[in-house]
Amino acid sequence: MSRGAANTEAVWPALLRRAAHMGIGPESFWRLSLKEWRDLTGAGAPAVIARDRLEDLMRRWPDDRASSQIEKTPMKGQK
Template identity: 45%
Template sequence: MSGLDWPALMRVGLNRLGLQPDAFWRLTPVELRIMLGAGAVPPLTRARLEELVRAYPDAGKGRDDG
């Protein structure tokens, strides 16, 4: 299960946004977020990637880095 409240998302999409069901199901999650006013997820920058690598290192997890 995805953890998303699909009935609520469908009500908003069909009722508030006035979408037809086929148009709702063709949307990507990012497109739906933008239409609902939540904005887009910012792109992953090199600095953010390096921050994540430091926070969640792969070393010692059975991976051969060399």
């Protein structure tokens, strides 16, 4: 058995315990789709980034050539 498979198998008991704490029985747990599970647990929630951090990233790594002329300023605390 590969290391990845062993890691995956170790996750199932934790997922079942989490479902039990949420009041979801084993039969219902196994009927859930991955999307439903992520919706229930918040695992599919997008990561949140602060506005100033997003703007900094946009300045440093523009999406297209036209916007690459934007001044690339260092991040706070960098020279």
